[in-house]
Amino acid sequence: MRFIHSGTRRRAAFAALATSAALVLSACGGGAASEGGGSEGGSGSDGEQTITFIPKQLNNPYTDVVLGGGEDGASEAGFAESEVVGPLDASASSQVSFINAETQRGTNVIVIAANDPDAVGPALEEARAAGSKIVAFDSDTNPDYRDLFVSQVNAKDVALVQLELISEQIGGEGEIAILSATANATNQNEWIKFMEEELASNPDYANIELVAKVYGDDDDTKSFQEAQGLLQAYPDLKGIISPTTVGIAATARYLSTSEYKGKVALTGLGLPNEMRPFVKDGTVSEFALWDPAQLGYVAAFAGKALADGDITGEPGDTFEAGELGEREVGEGGIVLVGPPTQFNAENIDDYDF
């Protein structure tokens, strides 16, 4: 029996991203990853290397996109074989048996999105002792247990890109509001904090006033009503930022069915598939999100560079990530994938997630 909670999973994915973002910010722990494993693991020439992805959980739409990018990256980077294995439930210990199986098979690179930073530790240490290279992505393990962490984005970038978009869309002045997820969502609150700081300090935004922060609890209906309320309570509102995929879609749906369509700007973080009709009908001109596929893609190339012995995971190491160009290992063995992608009428059809 499989009961898959998509809502929970989506939240879990966000939570994971929040965690990763938080880790990026506080990237001072870990230091150099252990070199104990040595590089004698990869046994042979390029053609024989294998890579295995272990996501937090299978069948998650977001994860599917990440893994799709990972498989592409793996074949471009030159792995002979790439595989995806993983649990159906995202519980702390569910990944351990999969890691053990990979160790026994002698897989060269294990790419993992940890459900729990410590629970997977002993299994990963065993894998490293047997010669595997460990790349964490999406959600980090404890830095002691992996060679590299490939992180999606940096929290500040996420905040700033949304401000840039709204400022552009309202012509640099006017009242704006934020429609967030829950009032205590860690990642959203962090982004909002960065936005507020930037609004206060950046002279470019001197004429923009943040008049309200409301919370739609990542619930379609509630977000919808909160959007209505915002427009009634603030007749001069020029724009709304919704840094959550549920909120931006619900707000877009409301705007597109109301007299405010085209008059009130909306931007934030959204899924292209969900936002496509609203971009096409002119309700939303541009929004942002990281491209999940790039995460898997870069992780595959990072794994390859590690397995070939080109890098060891030391800060300052660089490697080529296929068509995305060069990436550098930062403090704490963290590799940033890149700035959030912006979606508009021109490019939205190129994305399917």
Add this chain to the structure above:
Amino acid sequence: MSLDSKSTAPAHPTPEHGRTSALGSLLKLRELPVVLALVVLVAVTAAINPLFLSEQGIKDLLLNATILMILAVGQTLVIITRNIDLSVGSILGLVAFSTGSLFVAAPNLPIVAVFVLGMLFGAVLGGLNGLLITIAKVPALVITLGTLYIFRGINNAWAGGTQYFAGDRPEAFGNLSVDTALGFPVITLIAVVVVAIVAVYMLGTRPGRDLYAIGSDPDAARLFGIPVTRRVLLAFVVNGLLAGLAGVLYASRFNSVGATTGSGLELDVVAAAVVGGVAIFGGSGTVVGAAIGALLLTTITSALTALRVDKFWQQAIVGILILAAVVIDRIASVRSARKLRIAEARNV
């Protein structure tokens, strides 16, 4: 039927028994507070923020209430028979998701057919509840708590991570929630028609009156020759049917339908019925009252946001309303019981 019991249920006076006027004033009393509350709320809010009653504002208010209204009407039928259906949120979710899937599988299906299929599906799920309750004779609270999870589990297993968005459905279907006729949104008119039909049925027909009798005293109703099992089953089927209708309308109005659509809705529905004067132990209350209760609850949310009141107060205010409704209900039933006793004494 004896009226001397201290139960809160004010029995069920049959309309043809010359007590219609007593019943009429009782009805007024039951619905009056919630209507008054609604009027005051709207008036105060509009005075502070005129945008509240702008054309768009009114449209939003009505649209917000529509789905809850339909669910509250169905729930009222069930509550009146001294039962409850906690699975309506899950039924709505299943039907909403199947509506989304249906449009993806057969984009050219006539919209009417989708409505019919959705309502049938809901009726089947509601019937399942009804059968379990009437056959197994287990309290509805337990059965529907079980089916709440079963239906939601099926929805989860079926939908997985899949969600269908407004863009996947025909524009004409989504426009039902946008277009207006006579100044009313189309789906609100559907809800009003539903309320009217069920209200007439409950007031003017034999089976409708039977539902009140069953809720007042199930054993007496059985002795009286009322087909209790059939009537209760009917109430659950109609409730499922209406939850199905609400599910289709949900898919029309909102952007996404998926595994979690409608979760948690059941408590709002019960709250709407209780605030609208439906006694939780059955036997009294009207669908019109429940519909107004639904309108009041959704209007409070909008009003508090329009007045820029912190949204965290909303829940507390809804809670106070429920308590107020219960107190008023208690006072009303004590008064009506006394009145009926006097009337009874005179008749003899």
